[in-house]
Amino acid sequence: MRILRTDEARFRDLPDYPFTPNYLDVAPNLRMHYVDEGRSDASPVLMLHGEPSWSFLYRHMIPMVANAGHRVLAPDLIGFGKSDKPADADDYSYDRHMEWLTTWLDTLDLRNITLVCQNWGSLLGLRLAAEHADRFSRIIVGNGMLPTGESRVPTVFTLWKTFAAHSPWFPVARIVQLGTERTLSKAELAAYEAPFPSTDYKAGARAFPRLVPLSPDDPVSAANQATWKALEKWRKPFITCFSSGDPITRGGDRYMQRRIPGAHGQPHITLRGGHFLQEDSPEAFARIIIDALKAEMAA
Template sequence: MSALPDFLARLLPFRSHFAPVRFGSEPRRMHFLDHGEGRPVLLLHGNPTWSFLWRKVMAGLQGSGLRLVAPDLIGLGLSDKPRALAGHSLHNHGQAVLDLVERLDLRDVVLVIQDWGGPIGAWMAARSGGRVTGLVVMNTSVLTPRAFRTTAFHRFSHLPGVSDVAFRLFNFPVPMLGRTQGDARSISGEVAKAYAWPLRNVVDRAAPLALARMVPNREDHPTVAELAQGDAWFRAFRGPAELVWGLKDPILGRALKRHSEALPHARVTATQAGHFLQEEVPEEIAAAVRRVAGVAPAA
């Protein structure tokens, strides 16, 4: 794999690591950032981002006595990119993350989740034998659906032909990420370029479409049963927990109420950020991680 371009290496000053994991029946190589020492914090992104999303939060947690581990989901970032859609499932992504957690022998983990990192992280936690003991939740949908009213984005992803052209040829939705933000300028310029860089080759663009189609749009969708496992773990979780939410998120801004009701002991921080709130309110996220991990606040 080629080295990061200079602009991206400057924006992401954390060392890259790689580990073999299982993804369905195939061995794959997962990229992850691993910075610091101490209690592990596992930072899970969603679609169509990568570990770059966590750089500001990681910077805010430097010197906190925490080990920050931020993997790239298979198909995204610098991880291996299968070209077929079929292998992408909540089970396979969850198993790949669980393999990494077990390979690194992460215990007493603070799990930090957003977007697809939510259900993937919850599925992993349910199978991890109690490795996750703290939880920070951001704009995601961990719970099984009460109804199947998907967004226009997800309905579009199921349109045959036209969605394949948009996702594969035009790298959709990467050029549109700023539109999901409270402040569109938070994903622009070199930052927007950094999100697009790992998907610069057309043949590497299967995952964004596959993950969009993984969102359940009917009762018999295969993701529904897999979501139920993470849902049960999430509702039963009694460790320290916080929710940090971007209310200006056009996709999941309104999901805060349901998740706070499912996790009633969690502290809630509502912000005016959008979907990728790591770009807009990293200080609030880092503060929540510190509280859940029981480490001193930033000086």
């Protein structure tokens, strides 16, 4: 496996991203980066990004939640951000992403976790929480889902999958902008491109769409179905925080509210924004997390 590592110089002077880098090896010679802010003795809030973003996506939310007295961890998935990047798209699989993330979780020995996940952060995070339920105390999902291949995917996703696999041009920053209602600044757009100095570094970003299970025969479909069986027994708090303008995940919040017992009676909310609601409504999204943790302390 040929592994690429983005030069740290590309991450200098990023807007609103002053966080000290932390690194952990999740496989031989494969390093995962993560943000770790706030009180080290506080219960952790785990923020998982998706495609094709990185922990920069949560930059406005991290200090808000940390300043409220919590420990916030935001890893960069392998292939993204400051984490190492295998150069071949075939080096990435759903199961490998799960293995890397599980190694990170187990090594840090995190417990009483509040999971915050969006996009591919949900495809990985919901599996992670279901498979390690003793480590997680609540789940907050924004614009995310756990597909099993049993339902028809939106046409927009099929087009996206084809583009990611075959387009010679893969403009990460423009892709993030397309999923964001507000206009990102030049510095913010540059920050989303920072992890990818050349096309070789984008194999992980290109690989994600083809890893989504589209039929029950997909190799990961059975594992995701098993996760749903676990979620159907999940009675810990499960909160949906979707946006009003996401054509890919629209309706997924109501589906999860019906199917997951822990969602009953929770303060579900629809926020203004596009797919990347962390960019469009970061303060409101952070407030949902803080209020959920306040409710636990008051109980």
